[in-house]
Each structure stands twice: as C-alpha cells, then as structure tokens.
Amino acid sequence: MKNKIIVFIALGLIALVPMSSCSDYLDKEPDDQLTLESVFENKNNMERWLAYIYSLVPKFYTYDGADAVADELAPSVGWESQGFKAIFYQNGNWTANNEGVISYWTTFPKAIRSAYTFIKYAHAIADVSEKEVNYMKAECRFLIAQFHAMMVMTYGAIPIIREAAEETTGESLLLKQEPFYTVVDWAANEMLEASKELPPFYDDDNKYGRITSLTCLAIRARLLTFAASDLVNGNQDTDMKNMKNCDGTPIFNSEHDPNRWKQAVEANKLVIDEAEKSGHKLHIEYLSNGEDIDPFLSYQNALMLRRNQGNLEIIYPRTYDDAGYFDRQANPRSMGGAGAIGVTQSLVDAFFMRNGLVPITGYTNDGGTPIKNEASGYSEDGYSTADESFNTRWMYGTAKGDAAKDQNVIVPANTYKMYCGREPRFYISVLYNEEYHWGKKKATNFFNGGEDGGPSHDSPCAGYLIRKRVDPSAIPTESSGNYKNRQGCLYRLAEAYLSYAESLNEYSIDMGTYDSNKKEILKYINKIRERAGIPQYSESTEAGKITAPTDPKEMRQLIRRERRVEMNCEAGLRFDDLRRWKEAETALDGKFWGMNMLAKKEDRDSYYKRTVYQTRKFISYWWPIPQDEMDVNINLRQMPGWWK
Numbered sequence: 080m081k082n083k084i085i086v087f088i089a090l091g092l093i094a095l096v097p098m099s100s101c102s103d104y105l106d107k108e109p110d111d112q113l114t115l116e117s118v119f120e121n122k123n124n125m126e127r128w129l130a131y132i133y134s135l136v137p138k139f140y141t142y143d144g145a146d147a148v149a150d151e152l153a154p155s156v157g158w159e160s161q162g163f164k165a166i167f168y169q170n171g172n173w174t175a176n177n178e179g180v181i182s183y184w185t186t187f188p189k190a191i192r193s194a195y196t197f198i199k200y201a202h203a204i205a206d207v208s209e210k211e212v213n214y215m216k217a218e219c220r221f222l223i224a225q226f227h228a229m230m231v232m233t234y235g236a237i238p239i240i241r242e243a244a245e246e247t248t249g250e251s252l253l254l255k256q257e258p259f260y261t262v263v264d265w266a267a268n269e270m271l272e273a274s275k276e277l278p279p280f281y282d283d284d285n286k287y288g289r290i291t292s293l294t295c296l297a298i299r300a301r302l303l304t305f306a307a308s309d310l311v312n313g314n315q316d317t318d319m320k321n322m323k324n325c326d327g328t329p330i331f332n333s334e335h336d337p338n339r340w341k342q343a344v345e346a347n348k349l350v351i352d353e354a355e356k357s358g359h360k361l362h363i364e365y366l367s368n369g370e371d372i373d374p375f376l377s378y379q380n381a382l383m384l385r386r387n388q389g390n391l392e393i394i395y396p397r398t399y400d401d402a403g404y405f406d407r408q409a410n411p412r413s414m415g416g417a418g419a420i421g422v423t424q425s426l427v428d429a430f431f432m433r434n435g436l437v438p439i440t441g442y443t444n445d446g447g448t449p450i451k452n453e454a455s456g457y458s459e460d461g462y463s464t465a466d467e468s469f470n471t472r473w474m475y476g477t478a479k480g481d482a483a484k485d486q487n488v489i490v491p492a493n494t495y496k497m498y499c500g501r502e503p504r505f506y507i508s509v510l511y512n513e514e515y516h517w518g519k520k521k522a523t524n525f526f527n528g529g530e531d532g533g534p535s536h537d538s539p540c541a542g543y544l545i546r547k548r549v550d551p552s553a554i555p556t557e558s559s560g561n562y563k564n565r566q567g568c569l570y571r572l573a574e575a576y577l578s579y580a581e582s583l584n585e586y587s588i589d590m591g592t593y594d595s596n597k598k599e600i601l602k603y604i605n606k607i608r609e610r611a612g613i614p615q616y617s618e619s620t621e622a623g624k625i626t627a628p629t630d631p632k633e634m635r636q637l638i639r640r641e642r643r644v645e646m647n648c649e650a651g652l653r654f655d656d657l658r659r660w661k662e663a664e665t666a667l668d669g670k671f672w673g674m675n676m677l678a679k680k681e682d683r684d685s686y687y688k689r690t691v692y693q694t695r696k697f698i699s700y701w702w703p704i705p706q707d708e709m710d711v712n713i714n715l716r717q718m719p720g721w722w723k
Contacts, residue, residue, distance in 0.1 A: 119200045122207050128197055129215055132222055135190040137229075137651075139397050139567025140405035140548065142420050144180055145651025150666045152545065152648055153421040153673070156693050157536020169667075171696025175703035175721050183233055184705055187226035188240060194219035195243035217276035218290040221298075224269035228302040231262040232655060235311075235701045235718055236322065236330045239265055255714040256324040259331050263306045267346075270299035279357035284387050288398030288566065293354050297394045297570045300346040304578045307339035307585065308659035310700060318719035325714040337589035344586050347579035351572070351603075354394060359572050361610050362392040366470060366485040374503040374612025375473035375489075381571065382548060382649075383562045394575075397567035406553045406560065409545050411510075412537060413530035414518045415556030421539035422509055422648070424672040424689065427497070429643050430505035432457055435614035435625055437640065438501075446670050447689050458496040459687070465492050467499060469612075475517045475551045476506070491515070495687045503612045508547035508647055512674065512686060518554045526680040533676055540692045542674025547648050569650050576603040577642045584634050593631040601627055604638065607645050658700050668697035 118124045137144065146152045147165035159166035164180045167173055179185070198216045203209040223240075230237045238254030239262055274295035281289060306312065313335025314320070322330045362381040364373045384390035410416025428439045428449065438457035439449040451457050467490035474480035476489035489506055490499050498511050510516070512525040525532040525539055532538050553560035580603045587593040587600075597618055605615040616637075617624035628634045639660065646652050657663040671693040678686035699720025709715050 115196070115200050119202060120204055122204065125197075125201055125204075125207060125215075128193065128201075129218070132190050132194050132197070132219060135186055136222070136225075136397065136569070138400050139569060139650060140401045142405065142408060145654040146648060148180060148667070149651070149654040149657060150423055150671070151426045151653050153423045153539070153541040153543070153671075153692075155419040155421075155536050155538065156540045158419070160536070169693065169695045171698055173698060173703075175706040175709065175717065179702070179705065181233055181702050183226070183230050183702075184237075184708060187230055191223050191226050191240045192243040194223045195240075199243065214277060214289075217273045220276075221270055221273040221290050221295045224266040224273065225298050227262060227266045228270075228298060231259060231266070232302065232305050233702045234704060235259060235319075236324065236716065237262060253712050253714050255326065256330065256716060258324075258328060259311055260306065263302060267299050267303055270295045270302075274299075279353065280386075287386055288396050291394075293350065293357065293359070294395045294570070296346070296350045296353060297575065300343070300350045300575065300578060301570070303339075303346045304343045304582055305655060305659050307343040307582065309661045310659045312336060312339045314661075316719070322716065322719060324716060335589075337586065340582055340586040340589055343582035344579065347575055347582055350394075350575040351579060354572055354575065359391050359394060361572060361576075361606060362390045363610055366472065368485075371470060371485075372610060372612060373471050373473070374610065375469065375471040375507060377610050378504050379473070379507045379551070381573070382568050383550070383565050385566055392571045392573065393566070393568050394572060395568070395570035397569055400567035402548075402550070402565050402567070403553075403558075403560075403563060405548060406550050407555045409549045410553060410555055411516060411519060411523055411531040411544065412535070413524070414516070414554055417537045418531055418535075418539060418544060419537045420545050421541045421543045421673075422545050423541055424543075424674070425666075426643075426647060427505075427509055427511075427543065429640060429647075430508070431502045431613055431640075431644065433500045433502055433613065435502070435608065446672060447691070449689075456500055458499075461496055463490065463492050463494045463496060463499045466490070467494075469503065471503070473507075475515075477515050478520065480517070497687065502644075504644055504647075506546075508545070510544040510546040512542060517551060524680070525674075525676065526683075526686060527677050528679055538676065540673065540676060541671070542676055542686070542692075545648060573607055573645055574652070576606055577638065577645060580604050581635075581638045581642070584631055584638060588631045588635070593634070597627065597634075600634065600638075604641055607641060611645070661700075663700060664697050667695055670694050 118128060142152055142154050143163065143165045147154050148168050154163065154165060156166055159170070164178065167177065168180050197219045201212050201215060203212050227237070227239065236256040236259065239257055240254065274292040277290060277292040277295065279292050281287065281291070311331060313333065314331060315333060319331045320333045324330060362377055362384070364376040364380060365371060366373050380390060381392050386393070407415070408417045409420040410418065412418035432438050432455045434455065436455035437452050438455045440452050441450040442448060443450060466488045468486050469489045470486050472482050472485060472487070474482040474487060476487055477491050480487050494513065510523060513522045515521070516523050523531050525542055527533050550560040550562040580600045583596050584600050587596045601616050601618065608615045615624050616627040618627055620626055628637065642656065643653065657666050670691045672689045673692045675686050675688045675690040676692065699718065701718035701720060703721035704715055704717055709717060
C-alpha cells in the first residue's frame with residue numbers, strides 16, 4: 080500500500096477506552112509517517128487509532144456546549160467578555176461565520192473517515208484475535224452511525240459519508256445533503272446491525288466504556304424518538320417545508336406519520352427489554368433495613384458510581400472525562416472553585432414538591448410572577464421555623480449530617496421557603512444561597528460582597544450553583560474528593576423509561592388508544608418516581624398516590640416535566656428536547672430569572688426576589704452549517720434561520 084497517513088490523529092491523545100501503551104509508536108518510520116499496513120500490524124497502533132475515534136465523542140462534563148444553550152445551566156454571563164461562545168449564542172450574537180459552540184460538522188467527518196479506514200484495514204494479528212478485531216470494527220460501525228445521528232439532529236440536512244475517500248480534495252468530497260429521514264433510517268439501521276456483533280456488557284473492567292450492543296440500541300432509540308417528534312414529523316414551518324437540497328429534493332416531510340412514533344415505541348422498549356435481560360436496572364440504594372429506598376444516594380450515585388461499584392444503570396459511560404475540572408468551576412469561590420456554573424430559576428421551579436405535586440403551574444408578569452399550585456404547599460413567603468428531615472444517609476445537608484444514620488436534616492430552620500419541602504432530586508441538583516456546604520463547613524454566601532458572591536464575573540449570576548454531577552465531597556483547594564475518577568454518562572436506563580413512556584403516550588394520541596395504554600405508560604414513569612422518593616401516579620383515586628390525568632395531552636406535560644427533572648443537566652438532552660417539542664422559541668427567548676445577586680447580606684429579603692439576570696434571543700431550531708464549509712462545498716444549502 081503506497082498511501083501514507085500522518086499519525087498526529089493517533090498521537091498525543093489520551094485514550095477514552097483502556098488501550099495499551101504505545102511508547103514505541105514513533106520508532107516505526109522516520110518523518111512521523113507510517114503506511115496503513117504498518118499501523119494495523121501493531122496492537123498498540125491499532126488501539127490508539129480506535130481511541131482517537133472514541134476521543135471525538137462529546138464529553139459529559141462540559142458547560143459550553145448544548146447544555147449551556149438550553150434553559151438549565153447558567154454559566155456566568157460575565158464570561159462573554161472572555162469569548163465564552165455559549166453566552167454569544169444565548170444572546171443571539173451568532174452567525175454561520177462564528178466558531179461553533181457545537182462543532183460536529185467539522186470534527187465528526189474526520190472521525191467517520193478514520194472509522195471507515197479502521198474497518199477497511201484492521202485485521203487479526205498475533206496479539207489481537209479475530210473476535211476482538213470484529214468487536215472493534217462493530218464499534219466503529221456504531222460510532223459512524225452515532226456521529227451521523229448527532230449531526231442530523233443538530234443540523235437537519237446533512238450528507239451521508241458512506242466511505243473514507245482516498246482523496247483529500249476534489250469532487251468526491253463535495254457531498255450533497257440527503258433527506259432527513261433518509262439519514263435517520265440509514266443511521267438507525269447501522270446501529271441495529273452493529274448491535275448484533277457486540278456483547279451487552281464486558282466482564283473485564285478494563286473494557287468498561289467500550290461500545291456494547293446496548294449502547295447501539297440506546298442511541299438508536301434516542302435518534303428515533305427525536306425523528307418522531309413535532310419538529311420534524313409533519314412540521315408545517317414554511318422554511319422547512321420549502322427547504323431542498325442541491326438536486327431540488329425536499330429535505331423534510333410535511334405530513335405527520337404516526338408510524339414514526341410506533342418505531343420510537345418499539346426502539347425504546349427494545350432497549351428496556353435487552354438492558355433488563357442483561358442485568359441493567361435503576362440504581363437504587365437502601366436504608367439500613369434493606370427495604371426502604373434512600374432517594375438521595377440513589378439519584379446521586381446513579382451518575383457517580385461505576386459498574387464495578389454496583390451501578391448497573393449506565394448504558395453508555397464515558398470513562399475518561401473532565402469531572403475534576405467541572406467540580407472546580409461549579410464549587411463556591413471560597414473553597415477554591417470558580418463559583419460560575421449555576422442553574423436557572425426555571426429549573427429550580429421545575430422540581431416537584433416532596434408530596435409529588437407540581438409547585439408552579441405557570442407565570443404572569445412576563446415570567447416574573449409564578450402561579451402557585453396551592454395544593455402543593457409551595458411558598459415564597461419568609462423562612463422556615465423548623466428543621467426538615469428526610470429518610471436518607473446522605474450526609475451533606477447540615478454540619479450534623481451522619482452517613483451512619485437513616486435520617487438526616489436536609490433543610491435546617493431559617494431556610495427561605497422556596498427551598499423547603501422539595502423533592503430529593505432538587506437537593507442533589509441545586510446549590511442555593513445559605514445552604515450548608517460540606518466542603519466549606521458552613522453555609523454558602525452568594526450575597527453581594529459575600530465570599531461566594533459578586534461583584535465578580537465568577538459568581539453565580541442566577542443565584543445558584545449546580546450540584547448535580549459535582550462531587551459533594553470535593554474540595555478544590557485540596558484536590559480531594561471521593562468521586563475524583565467518576566465516569567461521564569451519555570445514556571442511562573432512566574432515559575429509556577421516560578422515552579418509552581413519552582413515545583407510547585404520543586402514539587396513543589395518534590391512534591386514540593390512551594385508555595388501553597395508560598397503565599403501561601404509568602408503569603415506567605412510576606419507576607422513576609419511586610426511586611426519586613415521591614408519590615407515584617395511579618389510574619384512579621388511591622391513598623398515597625396522585626391520580627393520573629385522563630387526558631393524554633395533560634399526561635404529555637407531566638412526562639415532559641418528569642423528564643426535565645430526572646435528566647436535568649445531562650448530556651445536552653434538554654436542548655434537543657426543547658427543539659423536538661418545538662418549545663425552544665418560547666423557553667429560550669426573552670427574560671431569564673434568578674435571585675437578586677445585587678442584594679447584600681444585611682438586606683436578606685431583597686436577595687430572595689425574582690430578578691432578571693439575562694435576556695436571551697432565540698434564532699433557529701437548527702444549528703448553522705459553518706460558512707467556511709458552505710464556501711468550500713457548493714452543493715450545501717444553509718439551514719432555516721441562518722440565511723441572513
């Protein structure tokens with residue numbers, strides 16, 4: 080083989096999967112160049128090639144990608160002056176000429192072509208069996224399909240790269256965009272076929288993080304759920320209806336197809352059935368009696384623990400990530416953190432109450448005044464007068480927290496009532512002002528002039544820091560923590576449960592079969608709520624439970640809220656959810672509220688006042704194709720909303 084490759088694509092990268100050392104890699108040829116034959120005659124080289132492809136799978140512990148442009152994470156708005164791209168996007172200061180917050184268009188094709196090259200040239204050698212090579216090739220086949228899936232969900236109209244081009248220039252690279260569902264169906268089929276070649280899990284801990292058959296089925300189900308949703312399934316938006324590729328072929332279908340929801344139902348149920356058959360389950364930890372669920376530790380450790388630590392919920396782990404760096408950005412300034420990765424008031428409002436009811440049903444006054452659900456007991460009037468305890472061994476609520484006890488005070492007296500009586504997932508996810516922090520050994524102080532507050536661009540602009548995904552025991556100044564080496568989580572079983580419930584509900588709306596499917600829908604929502612430690616839904620009036628809606632469109636809203644709470648701040652899911660539900664133009668445009676960060680401690684009541692901290696501008700449901708790519712490839716057509 081006369082072709083040469085520059086080995087920088089495989090060198091200098093930290094493998095995302097356990098691969099062998101390759102210290103002698105550069106000894107093979109001078110000038111840092113190797114023939115393809117020599118690369119795939121060496122185990123270390125082969126593994127590093129695969130590791131490079133894995134390295135382009137987006138990280139979990141980020142705050143500048145899809146997570147940051149939804150309505151959950153609130154990175155410091157002051158970072159705009161430092162060139163933080165997500166804030167530019169939030170504010171609508173964005174064109175196709177900008178360097179992307181999401182850069183799939185420029186990064187994924189490289190990985191796709193590298194994966195095709197691996198499939199073409201990798202073969203069994205002395206220390207790599209044919210079985211292992213076939214696993215690697217199936218992983219590459221899946222990753223090719225996953226990268227296409229992420230691109231089509233992001234850009235809408237993309238080409239399909241079906242092979243690794245030998246040329247680096249010329250007409251062979253001027254691919255044309257294909258119809259949305261052509262890409263979706265192709266990628267979904269590739270994932271399904273790859274799943275047939277891979278095991279559901281690996282017994283070898285050193286292979287934890289490698290693609291499995293369940294990974295393939297999970298991302299396939301996510302793609303088909305997106306493809307069934309309002310954004311693309313019968314969208315009547317004029318610009319999308321009129322969009323065509325360079326051949327004049329329409330990109331999007333304008334007619335709603337109920338079969339798309341049927342495919343999503345079947346795909347999500349397949350994930351559930353195959354995962355549970357292989358031993359996957361929601362991560363649940365119990366109190367000392369071994370019977371009662373500890374909802375705090377269960378929800379926290381569903382992300383924190385690995386498979387060999389007893390967590391069987393994660394289906395797609397990312398074993399090497401930037402968890403420690405994320406901890407530093409999210410922890411209060413007084414303990415060595417940046418104190419700059421917060422969450423929005425709308426996320427705070429979304430969590431249920433301890434009794435399982437919705438606290439806020441809507442807003443008046445342009446979003447600034449909540450409409451309270453009086454039955455829930457929610458209040459924003461004053462401060463609590465008594466400690467609030469939960470049945471949990473989670474020790475981080477107060478200075479007296481004790482992991483050996485089955486009951487701990489989580490909300491001490493004199494806490495602002497907005498934060499009292501909320502469900503366990505709230506306390507695992509949100510760090511609010513004057514809440515006790517284990518690393519500080521005292522309460523947070525986000526007041527203006529406080530050690531954790533402003534004036535500084537590195538302070539929580541909305542009045543909160545994110546707690547979810549953050550090691551609760553981390554102390555940045557000491558580089559300490561109990562979960563320093565935790566994995567990222569790109570898919571877990573809870574998502575399959577919620578996606579299945581949503582898909583079945585939507586298909587029931589299409590087919591008029593809600594009454595016959597309600598029990599099945601509630602089964603999987605209730606699995607999530609049971610683990611969360613809040614009352615479940617019942618088909619009829621039942622003591623200790625909440626009566627489920629008789630209207631499937633009301634059920635739709637409950638499912639969406641449950642999904643927002645359970646999956647909050649994970650893997651950019653919220654951004655795609657808002658888009659596919661066609662809610663982004665409302666949720667991501669206009670005033671964003673938080674607490675009043677200008678208030679000083681001596682004016683405590685003024686701090687707990689809903690205050691606008693940012694006004695955002697929504698531009699388009701689709702990410703722009705980079706203008707540089709448009710200039711190079713005359714066959715491309717720009718997405719709606721980015722023509723200006």
